[in-house]
Amino acid sequence: MSMDPILNYLDKNRDRHVEQLCDWLRIPSISSVSEHNEDTKRAAVFVADELRELGLHVEVIETEGHPLVYAETEQRDDRRTLLFYGHYDVQPVDPLDLWDSPPFEPVIKDGIIYARGGSDDKGQLYTHVKALEAYLKTGTELPVNVKFIIEGEEECGGPAIYKYVEAHPDKLACDAVVISDTSLYDEDTPAICYSLKGLAYMEINLRGPGADLHSGSFGGTVQNPGNAICEIVAKLKDEHGVVLIPGFYDDVLPVDDTEKEAFASLNYRDEVLCKDTGASGPFGEKGYTTLERMWARPTCDVNGLWSGYSGEGAKTIIPSLAGAKVSMRLVPNQDPKTIAKLFEAYVKDIAPEGVEVTVIDHHGANPVMVPRDSEMMEAGMRAMEKGFGKRPVFIREGGSIPIVGTFQSSLKQPVLLLGYGLPNDNIHSPNEKFHLENYFNGIKTTAWMFREATRSHV
C-alpha cells in the first residue's frame, strides 16, 4: 500500500488538527480536584464523540471515579491488533502566577503550544486519533485492528483502569499496547523507552512528648522527635548516596555492559542536568554515571519533612511530632511490597529511643522492562524512524507508569512506549508545552505504525 494519501491528508489538515487539539486542551480536566469533575467528564466525552464520529464502536464506562473510554474499529481475525492507551485528565495548575499564559487557554508561539495537558497526555494521545482519522477519511483500508482504552485518573492515582484491565483481558486482547506518554531523548533524537522505574512511597511518623514542650523547661530531658527523624533519614543513605536498608539492592537487575555502552553513546552532559534542574552539579550513588543512576539504579529521596514550627522568626519548643515522606524509585526486579517491608523494619530498627514510630506504605508500583528484541518493538522502531526521519534510540525512564506493568501481566504482550514529548515540556509544572513538530511527527509515526505492525512487514 502507498502511504501517500495518508501523508497528503495529514499535511493538508495540519491547522485543523491543531485547532481541534486546542479545543480539547481548553477543557480543565483536573482529575484530582473534585470541583472539576464535570470538566473531567467533558474531556472524556470529547474524545469519545470524536472516535464515534470516525465510525468506531465507543463505550463511555462509568467507574467509581472518572469514566473510562473504550473504542474499537471493526475487528477482523486476519489482522493484528494494536491497543492504544492514554489519559484525558491533567495535573493541577498551581502555582498559577508562574504561568506566562492561562493554562487552559492554549497559546501557540514559535511552533509550540502552551497549555496544561499539551504534552501530558492529551497532545500525545490525540496523535493516535488523528492518525486513525487519516486512514478512515481517505478511505484507506486499515491494516490493523485498533482499540483504545483511555482513562481519566492517571494524575490522581485512581484504580478504575487497573480493575478494568485485569477484568477484561479478552476484550483488550492485542498484539501490542502502544502508549505515547513519554519523551524523545532530546529535540534531535527520537526514542523508545523500554524500562520504567517502580515506586515504594512511604511515610514515617514519630511521636515524642504528648504535646509541644517549652524547650527551656524541658530541653535536654526527653527525646526530640525533630532530631530523631533526622537521625533516621540520615541513616537511609551513606555519604556516597548508597542506600543502607539491608537487602535493598538484593533483587536489582545490574546494568549490563551493553546498556552501559548504549547509555554512554548518548553523551549525556552534566551541563544539561544542571540547566534542567537548576542544581549546582550532579550527585548520587557512587560508581555510576548520571544516566545510569537516572534510569537504572534505585533511589531513596525525601519528598517531605516536617516537625514543630516552620513560620517566621523563632518559637522555642520541643515538638511533639515529626514526620517524613520518603519514596524509593525501584528498578527491575525489585518488588515494591518487599522493599516497603525492608524499609519499615529498618526504620524501626534504627529509630532512637524515646519516640513512637509509625510507618505508612502509601502506594507502590512495579518496575517494568520490555524486551527490546520483539517483532512489534522492531515495528515501532521502523514507524518512529519514518515519522521522525531518524532511527530512534533505546532509553529508560526514572519515572513510573504503573499501568504498563498491569498491561504486561494481564495481556502478555509487548508494550511500546513511543514518546512524542520532550524532557523539558514542563509536565506537572507551569507553562506545560508541546512542540507542533513533534505533534505532526507523532501522528505520522502512529500512521506508519498501523502499517509496520502488519505481518507482511516482518
Place this chain on the structure above:
Amino acid sequence: MSMDPILNYLDKNRDRHVEQLCDWLRIPSISSVSEHNEDTKRAAVFVADELRELGLHVEVIETEGHPLVYAETEQRDDRRTLLFYGHYDVQPVDPLDLWDSPPFEPVIKDGIIYARGGSDDKGQLYTHVKALEAYLKTGTELPVNVKFIIEGEEECGGPAIYKYVEAHPDKLACDAVVISDTSLYDEDTPAICYSLKGLAYMEINLRGPGADLHSGSFGGTVQNPGNAICEIVAKLKDEHGVVLIPGFYDDVLPVDDTEKEAFASLNYRDEVLCKDTGASGPFGEKGYTTLERMWARPTCDVNGLWSGYSGEGAKTIIPSLAGAKVSMRLVPNQDPKTIAKLFEAYVKDIAPEGVEVTVIDHHGANPVMVPRDSEMMEAGMRAMEKGFGKRPVFIREGGSIPIVGTFQSSLKQPVLLLGYGLPNDNIHSPNEKFHLENYFNGIKTTAWMFREATRSHV
C-alpha cells in the same frame, strides 16, 4: 516592727485581692498580636493607676512597642531599695478549643484561678502590688524604698526594657532586683532560682535544585536538600545526646559536687517528668541526671523542620528547599555569640555537597547565675520561709529570662527570683492557672521581704 497589722490586713482583704486580680486578667494583653495593642496598653494603665492611687510616683513610658510602667515610693537615703520587675503582657491563647473556659474570663475552681496570665506574670507580679498596699493602707512605715519597672513586651521579645535599663542605671539603682516570674520547686517546696539558661536560636536553610523536581525524572541525579538537612541535624549530637559542635562545651561551668548533691536531695523522679511531658521516658546527655541536664547542661534541640510536601497522601518531588530551626540552651559561662559562630562554622563544614547553605542567627540570650551567698539572697530566703512556712530550696531553670542578665550587668546588684508559680501552671499553654494559696503566700513573702531586706535583719 510587728507584722501583725500587715498580716491581718491581708487576711481580711483576700477576696478583694482575688477580684482585683481577676479584673486585670480580663484584659487580653497579648503583646504579639497587634489587634490587641489597645488591650495591652489598658493592662499597663490598669497597674499604673493602681500604683498611683497607692501614692507612688508613676510614669507610663511610651516606647516603639508597648509602654513601660515605672513607679517609686518616696525614696529615702537611709533605707535600702528594692526594684521589682514583672510584665503585664501575656502569651497568645491558641489553640482556643483546648481551653476548658475562655482564657480572659477568669474562673475559680478548687482554689485555683484559671486564666491566661494567671501565673505568667500578672498574678505573680500583682503580689508585690498587694504587699505594698498592705503597708500603705495600714499606715505601716515602709522599711525599704520600693521601685517598680514593668514591661509589656516580655512575651514578644521587644527591646524597650533592655534599652531603658541600660540607659537608666541611676534611676533604677537598688540593693536588689526582685522578680516573681518562676516557680516553686513543687507544691510543697518553695524555691529560689539562682541560674537561668541562655539561648542561641539558629536557622539553617538549604537550597538544592532551582525548583521542586519530579522525583522520577531526576531521582538519583542531584542532591536532595530534604536528605541533606537530616544529615546535618543528625551530626549535631551523637546517639548519647552529646553535642558534637567543636568547642561547644569549652566554656561550660561544670556542675560541682555541692550542686550535684543539692539536686540529688530534691529526689526528682522520672515519673514526674513523664507525667509532665507525656514522654515515654527520660532522654539526654549521657552521664548526667535528668535534673542536671534540665538545669545545668547545655542543650541542642530542633524547634522546627521543613522540606517539600507535608500534606495528605503522596507527592513525588525532590524538594528545592529545606530548613531547620535549632536552638541551643546555654549555661554559664557560654557566650551566645561565640556559640552561634561555632554552630555556623560546623554546619557549613559538615553540609553535604550539592546544597547552598545559609545560617541565620535569630537571637541570643546570656545565661545567668546569681551568687547564692549574698546578704540580700539570705533576706529572700527568710522572707520566703515566712511566707510559705518552709525553708526554700535553691533551684536552677532551663528557661531564659534575658532581662536578668541586663539587670546584673547594668545595676550590679543581686537578682532574686522568688517564684510563686508551679511548674505545671500551663504557662504558654491552654488552661493557664495560678493557685490562690500561692498567690496569698506570695503576697506575704513580698511583705516579709520589705522587712527582711533592712539592715537591721542582717
